[in-house]
Amino acid sequence: MSDESHLTESGPSQRIVETAVALLTLAFGLLVLLGSLQVGIDWGVEGPKPGFFPFYISLFIIVASLYNLMQAMTLGGIKEGLFSSWEQLRRVMSVVVPATAYVALVPLLGIYVSSMLLIGVFMTWLGRYSLVKTLPIAVGVPVLAYIIFERYFQIPLPKGPIEYWLDL
Amino acid sequence: MEEVANLMHGFATVLEPFNIGVMIVGILLGVIIGVLPGLGGANGVAILLPLTFSMSPTSAIIMLSCIYWGALFGGAITSVLFNIPGEPWSVATTFDGHPMAQNGRAGEALTAAFTSSFVGALFAVIVITLVAPLVARFALQFGAAEKFGVYFLAFCSFVGLSKEPPAKTVVSMMIGFALAAVGLDHMTGQLRLTFGFTELLAGFDFLIAVIGLFGIGEILLTMEEGLQFRGKRATINPRVVFQTWLELPRYWATSIRSCIIGCWMGITPAGATPASFMSYGIAKRMSPRGKNFGKGEIEGVVAPETAAHAAGTSALLPMLSLGVPGSPTAAVLLGGLLIWGLQPGPLLFVEQKEFVWGLIASMYLGNIVGLILVLTCVPLLAAMLRIPFPVIAPIILVLCAIGAYTVHNNPLDVVMIMVFGVLGYVLKKCDYPLAPLVLALVLGDKAEEAFRQALLGSQGSLAVFWSNGLVGSIMLLGLIALFWPIIQNSVARLRPRPAV
Amino acid sequence: MTTLTTRIAFGALAGVWATGALTSTPAQAQWKPTRPVEFIIPAGTGGGADQMARTIQGIVSKHKLMNTPLVVINKAGGAGGEGFLDVKNSRNNPHKIIITLSNLFTTPLATGIPFNWKDLTPVAMLALDEFVLWVNAETPYKSVKDYIDAVKKVPPGQFKMGGTGSRQEDQIITVAIEKSAKVKFTYIPFRGGGEVAVQLVGNHVNSTVNNPIEGVAQWRGNKVRPLCVFDGKTLSYKETIVDKMSWSSIPTCMSQGLDMEYLMLRGIFMPPGAKPDQVNFYVELFKKVRETPEWKKFMTDGAFNQTFMSGAEYAKWVAKEEQRHRELMTEAGFLAKK
Missing domain, CATH: 1.10.287 (Helix Hairpins)
Known part of the structure; x- marks a missing residue:
C-alpha cells in the first residue's frame, strides 16, 4: 500500500x-x-x-x-513516508462523505428513501452510470429490503415522513 | 443398539414429505438470515418461532433447527466475499477467507467454508448420537471458574499471533475490553462508562463494531487502492467445488482438532465464538503453513468454520438434556420447546423419544440438504464479486446500515458503523491489528463475569482457578498456548538442528 | 384506494390527538391498530418475558385476534432500560406496547436512569410469576428449617445463592431471606434462569430462587428439590410432577418461617399519552388471549399465578409494588448513588 x-x-x-x-x-x-x-x-x-x-x-x-x-x-519502528496521497484520500472521502450523509439522513428520512438516494448518487456520480441503469437498482434494492424485512420477517426498519404518509 | 433403532425411527419421521419440505424451506430461510448482517440465527429463529405454532413439535423443531443450520452456512458467505462477518463466530473466517476472495479464490474459500461447516456439524451430531448422557454430565462440571478458564484459553491461543507491534496489539485489545465494559455491569447491576448518556445503556454491540471496522473499513481501503474499481475478474468455474474437495483431505489434522475443540466449547457451553478463535489460533501455531495465515490460506478457513459449527451443533445437546442453552440461538429454541409443551431436561430423552430422535435425524439430513443447497450456489456467489464497485458498494452500505439497525433497533447504531468504519481504516493503515479488538469485545464481558462469579464463590481467593483437576488443566493449557512461541524456540534451541 | 381511506382515518385520529381534550367520543368507531404493533421485550431472547411475549404473538396470529401483525422486538440493554426508555420516548404512538417484569421497578432504582413506570400508560396485568426456593436433590435438606439450620452452622457467606441478574428480584428475595432467617449467603448473579438451574444441579451453588418454569425440568428429573414458594398461599396446580409431589404440595415460605412474599409482574404497558379507547383495545385483546387453550397450557406449565387486572386497579397495584421495591432496595443498599 x-x-x-x-x-x-x-x-x-x-x-x-x-x-x-x-x-x-x-x-x-x-x-x-x-x-x-x-x-x-x-x-x-x-x-x-x-x-x-x-x-x-x-x-x-x-x-x-x-x-x-x-x-x-x-519514527522508531514506523514506516516512513506518506500515510496516503491526497489523491488516494480524495477517493476515500468520495465514499466517506456520501456514506456519512446517508447515515445522518436515516433518522430523518427513514432507511428506504435514504438508501435510494445513496445508491443513486453512488452510481451516477462515482460510477458514471446513466439514469436508466441507476434507477432500477436504486429503487429495487430498498423495495426488496422492504419486502424481505418488513413484510416477510416483520422487522420494522426506520421510516420517514413519506412512509408514514403512505401508512406503510 | 437402542440408539440406532431410535435413530432409524427418527429418520422415518423426518423423511415424511411434509417434513422434507419444511426442511428445505428452513434451510433457505436460514441462509437468507445468515447472509443479512445483523439478522443472526438467534433473531431469525425468534422471528420465525411463532410461525411454527400450527405445526407438530417435531416439524416445528425441524424447521427451526434447519433455519439454524442455514444461518450457520450463510454466515460464511458475507465474511468471505465482503469481509463482513454476520455472526461473532464468522469473524475468524474473514481472516483468510476474504484474502482468498481478493486473490480470486472466492469459490475455493466458500467451498472450504461450507464443507468444513458440514464436517464439524456431522462430527458433533455423531457425538450427540453416541454419548449424549455422558456428555451432559461433563457439562455439569463447568462452574464459573472453569468457564473463565475456557475464555482464558481462547485469549491465550489467539494473542501473540499478530505480526503487528506488541504495544499496538495491547492498545487494540484493551480498547475492545473497554468497549465491552460499557453499559450495565451485570455483576453489580450498576451502569459504568456511560457518562450519563442513556444511548450507551446497551453498550457497544460486537456486530456494530465489526460491520464498521471490517465491512466499511474494507470498502474504504478498496477505494484508496482504486484497484478493483471495475470489479474483480473472478472466474466462474463450476468445477471449483470438486477441485477444492480434492485439496481438503490434506487438512485432516486441522479438521479433527477443530472438531474436538468445537464440540468441547459447544457442550461446556462456552459457545461457537471462542471455539472459532481458539481453533484458528491453534491451527496457525501447529500448521507448517502457519506463517501464511492471514494471507489467504485455505486451512485458515477450515479451522474456524469446522470448530464453529461443531460448537453450534453440539450446543444443542446441553439445551436438550439440561435445559441450558449453549448459544443464543439455542436459547430461543429452548423457548420454542417450552411453548410447544416440551420440557427440556433430563427426562426429555426418555419421555419424548420421537421428538428427540426426530431432531437428531433432522440434524443429519438438514446438514446434508444444506450442504448441497449452498454448494450449488458457490459459482453464483463467487460471481457477485464481478459486480462493479460503484454498484455493489452502496448496496453493501445499505445492508450494513439495515444490519446495524436490526441489532438493537437503535438509529444511533447506524451512525456508529460509520465511526467504526473510519476508525477501522485508519487503525489498519497504522498497523493496529483489529482482530484482538473484536475478540476482546465479544468475550471481554463474559470473561470478566465468569472471573468475578468464580471469585465471589471462592470468597476472593484466586486459588479457585487451580482448585480442581479440570480448571487447573484448562488454565495450564492456556498458559502453554500463551507462551508457545517461547516454548517452541527453546525446544528448537535444545534440539540439534537437522540439516535442511 | 385503500391507502386513501386509511389516510383519512389516520388524519381523523390525528385530529383527535391534536385536540387532546376530547376523550373517546361515542360517534368515533372503536380504535383499531392500522399499522403493525411493536411488542417490546425489555429482556433478552429466550428468557421468561421473551417466552411469554412470543407465546402471545403466536396466539394472536394463530387465532387472528388482530388485523395487523404483532411484531416482537427485544430491547434488553441496561437491564431493560433501553426498552423502557424507547417506549417512554414514543409518546402518542398507539402501535407500541411493552411487556414488563420486575425490572420495571428495579432497573431505574438500581441504575438511576431517568424512567419511572408513571411515564407509561398501564394496560393490564397478564399474570404473576412465582418464586420457589430450590436446593440440589442430592442434599439432605428436606425443609426450609433443615436448610437454614445448615446455613447457620457454617461461617456467614459459606453458602452460595445463585440468581438471575444483580440488584433484581432474585437478589431482593435473597436479602429478604437473610434478614428473616438471620443468615448470610454469598449471592452469585448469572445471566438467566436456565444457567442458574444448571449451576445448582452441578453443585456450584447451594440454592436458587428460580421461577417454576426455570426449575421444573430439573425437578421432574429429580435433580433439584423445592423447599417453599414465596406466595401468600400454596399454588393451585395439582398435577403430579414427581414422586407424588405437585406444585400445590410445596408449602409457602411464610408457613416455614421465612417472612417474605414475592410475585413478579408480567404485565403490559403502553407509551405515555395513550387514549382510553386505545388502551381498551389492548385490554380486550389480552382478555381474548387469556381465553385460548394455548395460553392456559402456558400458565399451567409455568405454574403462574393467574391474577388479571386492568385500569385503575392495575395502576394501584403497580404503585404499591413500586413503593415496596423502593423500600426493599433501600434497605438492601441497592439504590443507585446520587
Whole structure:
C-alpha cells in the first residue's frame, strides 16, 4: 500500500497520522480511567466494584499509547513516508462523505428513501452510470429490503415522513 | 443398539414429505438470515418461532433447527466475499477467507467454508448420537471458574499471533475490553462508562463494531487502492467445488482438532465464538503453513468454520438434556420447546423419544440438504464479486446500515458503523491489528463475569482457578498456548538442528 | 384506494390527538391498530418475558385476534432500560406496547436512569410469576428449617445463592431471606434462569430462587428439590410432577418461617399519552388471549399465578409494588448513588 506512493505525490505523512492515533487512544484511555473512577475501582461487598477492571484496562491503554506516541515522534519502528496521497484520500472521502450523509439522513428520512438516494448518487456520480441503469437498482434494492424485512420477517426498519404518509 | 433403532425411527419421521419440505424451506430461510448482517440465527429463529405454532413439535423443531443450520452456512458467505462477518463466530473466517476472495479464490474459500461447516456439524451430531448422557454430565462440571478458564484459553491461543507491534496489539485489545465494559455491569447491576448518556445503556454491540471496522473499513481501503474499481475478474468455474474437495483431505489434522475443540466449547457451553478463535489460533501455531495465515490460506478457513459449527451443533445437546442453552440461538429454541409443551431436561430423552430422535435425524439430513443447497450456489456467489464497485458498494452500505439497525433497533447504531468504519481504516493503515479488538469485545464481558462469579464463590481467593483437576488443566493449557512461541524456540534451541 | 381511506382515518385520529381534550367520543368507531404493533421485550431472547411475549404473538396470529401483525422486538440493554426508555420516548404512538417484569421497578432504582413506570400508560396485568426456593436433590435438606439450620452452622457467606441478574428480584428475595432467617449467603448473579438451574444441579451453588418454569425440568428429573414458594398461599396446580409431589404440595415460605412474599409482574404497558379507547383495545385483546387453550397450557406449565387486572386497579397495584421495591432496595443498599 504505502510503497505505491510516488515521490511526486504529496499527502499526510505516516508519522503525523500515527501521532494523532496515539493521542486519540490516549484520550480514550483517560476517558475510561475517568469513567472507572466514577463507579469505584476497589473491592466492595459484592466483589470487585464495576470500575475495577476498566481501571486496569485504562492503565494498559494509557501506557501503551504513550509508548506508541513516543515511537511515532521518534519514527522508531514506523514506516516512513506518506500515510496516503491526497489523491488516494480524495477517493476515500468520495465514499466517506456520501456514506456519512446517508447515515445522518436515516433518522430523518427513514432507511428506504435514504438508501435510494445513496445508491443513486453512488452510481451516477462515482460510477458514471446513466439514469436508466441507476434507477432500477436504486429503487429495487430498498423495495426488496422492504419486502424481505418488513413484510416477510416483520422487522420494522426506520421510516420517514413519506412512509408514514403512505401508512406503510 | 437402542440408539440406532431410535435413530432409524427418527429418520422415518423426518423423511415424511411434509417434513422434507419444511426442511428445505428452513434451510433457505436460514441462509437468507445468515447472509443479512445483523439478522443472526438467534433473531431469525425468534422471528420465525411463532410461525411454527400450527405445526407438530417435531416439524416445528425441524424447521427451526434447519433455519439454524442455514444461518450457520450463510454466515460464511458475507465474511468471505465482503469481509463482513454476520455472526461473532464468522469473524475468524474473514481472516483468510476474504484474502482468498481478493486473490480470486472466492469459490475455493466458500467451498472450504461450507464443507468444513458440514464436517464439524456431522462430527458433533455423531457425538450427540453416541454419548449424549455422558456428555451432559461433563457439562455439569463447568462452574464459573472453569468457564473463565475456557475464555482464558481462547485469549491465550489467539494473542501473540499478530505480526503487528506488541504495544499496538495491547492498545487494540484493551480498547475492545473497554468497549465491552460499557453499559450495565451485570455483576453489580450498576451502569459504568456511560457518562450519563442513556444511548450507551446497551453498550457497544460486537456486530456494530465489526460491520464498521471490517465491512466499511474494507470498502474504504478498496477505494484508496482504486484497484478493483471495475470489479474483480473472478472466474466462474463450476468445477471449483470438486477441485477444492480434492485439496481438503490434506487438512485432516486441522479438521479433527477443530472438531474436538468445537464440540468441547459447544457442550461446556462456552459457545461457537471462542471455539472459532481458539481453533484458528491453534491451527496457525501447529500448521507448517502457519506463517501464511492471514494471507489467504485455505486451512485458515477450515479451522474456524469446522470448530464453529461443531460448537453450534453440539450446543444443542446441553439445551436438550439440561435445559441450558449453549448459544443464543439455542436459547430461543429452548423457548420454542417450552411453548410447544416440551420440557427440556433430563427426562426429555426418555419421555419424548420421537421428538428427540426426530431432531437428531433432522440434524443429519438438514446438514446434508444444506450442504448441497449452498454448494450449488458457490459459482453464483463467487460471481457477485464481478459486480462493479460503484454498484455493489452502496448496496453493501445499505445492508450494513439495515444490519446495524436490526441489532438493537437503535438509529444511533447506524451512525456508529460509520465511526467504526473510519476508525477501522485508519487503525489498519497504522498497523493496529483489529482482530484482538473484536475478540476482546465479544468475550471481554463474559470473561470478566465468569472471573468475578468464580471469585465471589471462592470468597476472593484466586486459588479457585487451580482448585480442581479440570480448571487447573484448562488454565495450564492456556498458559502453554500463551507462551508457545517461547516454548517452541527453546525446544528448537535444545534440539540439534537437522540439516535442511 | 385503500391507502386513501386509511389516510383519512389516520388524519381523523390525528385530529383527535391534536385536540387532546376530547376523550373517546361515542360517534368515533372503536380504535383499531392500522399499522403493525411493536411488542417490546425489555429482556433478552429466550428468557421468561421473551417466552411469554412470543407465546402471545403466536396466539394472536394463530387465532387472528388482530388485523395487523404483532411484531416482537427485544430491547434488553441496561437491564431493560433501553426498552423502557424507547417506549417512554414514543409518546402518542398507539402501535407500541411493552411487556414488563420486575425490572420495571428495579432497573431505574438500581441504575438511576431517568424512567419511572408513571411515564407509561398501564394496560393490564397478564399474570404473576412465582418464586420457589430450590436446593440440589442430592442434599439432605428436606425443609426450609433443615436448610437454614445448615446455613447457620457454617461461617456467614459459606453458602452460595445463585440468581438471575444483580440488584433484581432474585437478589431482593435473597436479602429478604437473610434478614428473616438471620443468615448470610454469598449471592452469585448469572445471566438467566436456565444457567442458574444448571449451576445448582452441578453443585456450584447451594440454592436458587428460580421461577417454576426455570426449575421444573430439573425437578421432574429429580435433580433439584423445592423447599417453599414465596406466595401468600400454596399454588393451585395439582398435577403430579414427581414422586407424588405437585406444585400445590410445596408449602409457602411464610408457613416455614421465612417472612417474605414475592410475585413478579408480567404485565403490559403502553407509551405515555395513550387514549382510553386505545388502551381498551389492548385490554380486550389480552382478555381474548387469556381465553385460548394455548395460553392456559402456558400458565399451567409455568405454574403462574393467574391474577388479571386492568385500569385503575392495575395502576394501584403497580404503585404499591413500586413503593415496596423502593423500600426493599433501600434497605438492601441497592439504590443507585446520587
